[in-house]
Amino acid sequence: xxFSPRLTGLIDALKCMPGVGxxxxxxxxxxxxxxxxxGAASLSDALKSAVESIGHxxxxxxxxxxxxxAICESSGRDVQQLCVVESPADVMALEDATGYRGLYFxxxxxxxxxxGIGPAELGLxxxxxxxxxxxxxxxxxxxxxxxxxxxxxxxxxxxxxxNGVNASRIAHGVPLGGELEYVDGGTLSHAFYGRRxxxxxx
Amino acid sequence: xxFSPRLTGLIDALKCMPGVGxxxxxxxxxxxxxxxxxGAASLSDALKSAVESIGHxxxxxxxxxxxxxAICESSGRDVQQLCVVESPADVMALEDATGYRGLYFxxxxxxxxxxGIGPAELGLxxxxxxxxxxxxxxxxxxxxxxxxxxxxxxxxxxxxxxNGVNASRIAHGVPLGGELEYVDGGTLSHAFYGRRxxxxxx
Numbered sequence: 001x002x003f004s005p006r007l008t009g010l011i012d013a014l015k016c017m018p019g020v021g022x023x024x025x026x027x028x029x030x031x032x033x034x035x036x037x038x039g040a041a042s043l044s045d046a047l048k049s050a051v052e053s054i055g056h057x058x059x060x061x062x063x064x065x066x067x068x069x070a071i072c073e074s075s076g077r078d079v080q081q082l083c084v085v086e087s088p089a090d091v092m093a094l095e096d097a098t099g100y101r102g103l104y105f106x107x108x109x110x111x112x113x114x115x116g117i118g119p120a121e122l123g124l125x126x127x128x129x130x131x132x133x134x135x136x137x138x139x140x141x142x143x144x145x146x147x148x149x150x151x152x153x154x155x156x157x158x159x160x161x162x163n164g165v166n167a168s169r170i171a172h173g174v175p176l177g178g179e180l181e182y183v184d185g186g187t188l189s190h191a192f193y194g195r196r197x198x199x200x201x202x
Numbered sequence: 203x204x205f206s207p208r209l210t211g212l213i214d215a216l217k218c219m220p221g222v223g224x225x226x227x228x229x230x231x232x233x234x235x236x237x238x239x240x241g242a243a244s245l246s247d248a249l250k251s252a253v254e255s256i257g258h259x260x261x262x263x264x265x266x267x268x269x270x271x272a273i274c275e276s277s278g279r280d281v282q283q284l285c286v287v288e289s290p291a292d293v294m295a296l297e298d299a300t301g302y303r304g305l306y307f308x309x310x311x312x313x314x315x316x317x318g319i320g321p322a323e324l325g326l327x328x329x330x331x332x333x334x335x336x337x338x339x340x341x342x343x344x345x346x347x348x349x350x351x352x353x354x355x356x357x358x359x360x361x362x363x364x365n366g367v368n369a370s371r372i373a374h375g376v377p378l379g380g381e382l383e384y385v386d387g388g389t390l391s392h393a394f395y396g397r398r399x400x401x402x403x404x
Contacts, residue, residue: 004272016234039218044250046208046212048243050234054208065209088205089228
């Protein structure tokens with residue numbers, strides 16, 4: 001190894017990021033040291049302060065450094081709608097793409113008994129208590145269309161039913177701009193059997 | 203923007219890395235905060251200490267936190283051979299792939315007059331002084347086979363000649379395992395005209 005201990009240390013530390021192996025870590029380390037030392041210094045500070053202060057929103061489990069996240073704190077959101085997602089990135093995606101003005105609940109994962117992730121780890125007791133309060137009238141289930149996401153969605157719809165709350169799940173089907181020919185069989189079958197009337201009762 | 207200020211700050215700071223845009227930065231931030239906080243904390247420390255302490259080797263310009271890099275300091279290297287490369291990553295690549303036991307000189311770039319990078323920025327005055335000392339008998343030029351790398355190589359061979367030092371350049375041609383059919387024209391032409399006798403004088 002031709003590198004000095006601290007350079008080796010930096011390269012190893014960079015590998016904690018997903019998708020970054022030895023080669024990418026070297027490239028990043030050289031780029032930062034040769035061309036962007038101020039960027040590296042700010043990154044160091046941002047990481048430190050994020051790790052020290054960012055926790056979960058007390059109400060929706062979103063990542064935030066405050067007691068409540070910006071969405072839960074906002075007075076302009078519809079408290080009757082609650083959308084359940086698996087991760088903070090999903091909140092961001094929905095906020096960017098839709099005009100949804102309700103609140104969110106972030107599971108930070110999905111049910112996965114083999115990994116020891118049950119309802120308690122996903123904060124579902126917290127969610128149940130919230131549904132029992134009676135403020136929420138619609139639970140929008142937006143977990144991923146994967147095996148675990150489906151199982152989680154099923155559990156969530158049972159939870160809603162037990163608490164007398166309407167539950168809905170976001171639609172799955174052929175993506176916009178996609179061509180039927182290239183869509184995978186599972187999605188196509190889902191889209192076909194989940195077809196909706198377009199001229200009902202005309 | 204649905205994220206809290208510190209989370210947004212972390213995502214922005216992560217974008218200082220090459221090849222990391224908004225989406226990757228989000229993915230990295232969530233991964234670190236949800237799954238690897240200790241990794242993030244060590245990365246913060248490693249970045250801080252690297253930025254504060256890593257400079258250039260006084261003799262070869264390699265990145266190191268010490269006065270001299272490990273290679274220059276080693277007593278087991280052949281001081282008569284000096285290999286000139288463009289970047290620290292090239293030193294690493296040569297160390298890994300070859301049994302070379304000489305020393306290196308790292309330009310940290312290549313001649314690029316339009317960007318204001320001339321001989322002084324590449325430490326070529328330092329290199330000339332070293333060649334003038336008379337210890338080096340062979341200058342191995344291993345700059346990249348690009349337009350700028352070739353210009354730099356040309357400058358380096360002149361420098362060697364002025365100081366009565368033999369200069370050589372690493373061979374360029376068809377890569378091992380490559381098929382002629384798929385090699386680009388420039389490389390193939392280079393390989394063809396740079397052909398070497400295999401049974402000289404038999």
